[in-house]
Amino acid sequence: MDFFNGFLSAPTEFLTTYIIPFVLVLSVLVFVHELGHYLVARYNGVRIEEFSIGFGKELFGWTDKNHTHWKISILPFGGYVQMFGDSDPTSSFHKDEKLKPLTAAEKKVAFYTQTVGKRAAIVFAGPAINMLFAVVIMSILFAIQGQPYTPPVVGKLLKDSPAVRAGVRVDDKIVKFDDKNIECFEDMVQYVSLNIDKPIKVQLLRYKGNKKWASKPRTLTIQPEVLEQVDRFGFKSKRGRLGIVGITGSFDIKKHTIGSAIIAANVEVWNISKATLTAIGQIITGVRSSEELGGILRIGAYAGDFAKAGALSLIMFMALLSVNLGLINFIPIPLLDGGHLMFYAFEAIRGKPISERIQEYALKAGMTFVVFVMLLATWNDLVQLNVIEYLRKLIS
Secondary structure: OOHHHHHHHOHHHHHHHHHHHHHHHHHHHHHHHHHHHHHHHHHOOOOEEEEEEEEEEEEEEEEOOOOOEEEEEEEEEEEEEEEOOEOOOOOOOOEHHHOOOOOHHHHHHOOOOOOHHHHHHHHHHHHHHHHHHHHHHHHHHHHHHOEEEOOOEEEEEOOOOHHHHHOOOOOOEEEEEOOEEOOOHHHHHHHHHHOOOOOEEEEEEOEEEOOEEOOOOEEEEEOOEEEEEEOOOOOEEEEEEOOEEEOOOOOEEEOOOHHHHHHHHHHHHHHHHHHHHHHHHHHHHOOOOHHHOOOHHHHHHHHHHHHHHOHHHHHHHHHHHHHHHHHHHHOOOOOOHHHHHHHHHHHHHHOOOOOHHHHHHHHHHHHHHHHHHHHHHHHHHHHHOOHHHHHHHHHO
């Protein structure tokens, strides 16, 4: 079912295919993120006023014995933990003491009275637990079902491609791209997709027959072609292409012990993090178009596709999204967790907090930037899903 046309033609099926998986995935990740803040805050003696999944009007909730009100709100696009002593859910510089003085007992459980180290730990815990959550999920999946991969062997070469011109042959085994060891075909795809603006030094082993390859590698230099890729939803992205195709249907499964599964999961999270940060950097420098920024509509579309592929695929998608959520929150932009950590770093160096006026200006600037990026990402989604074109035709 096409994403936008499915919404128009079969809203009930659209709800079960896309909306429910999207809300489920996002709610779990928000809960995990806020749980990180909550657990470290409670460990440090800070009282939690509210723990909310979603924003806006409360749908239902309850208050526990520690006087924390847990609730599910109507807009499932985020959440927050509101700590005692903060007059807003973002745990910014606003303090309830401006409204009424706190007693000595209340100051002990207020967030802003904690040491800078404790406050930094509480803020750091949110994105950190998202990264840990991804590692745990992947470790479990790798330990139970193994890690699927495709051998880095050339199964086919596209006609007149950069690889053909450089001298690559069918059945060659790729062992290295620049300084990166190639363990599987997926490593090749990821590396080429991110290195679209420079030639790649390729080391390969020539096939000798009888499933044997030469012991001494050959070195070739290949300049990737830059192609604009459009997926079935219409979302655009730039990809580098060498013209090498893997062996069709040659998936292998790498079996893991619990220990090796944990190591493999950490490596995978590290690679995803590097790839994400590289792509962000390329958008900033102009190597990639800002059209590649996607918002909640794109996440919803992909969540539905992974859900249709099965529960394990959806869980893996959740792990990938958890890494991205953690990385984004580590970015030192005021309003995000990384922005708070930046303020705390300055406070630790100076020995006193940055003035509230500077924090207020920085918070407003950060909010403006975050809203701008969200609007740009949503606009990209609407354009590439042909929603804007549909509305234009409807109006005209």
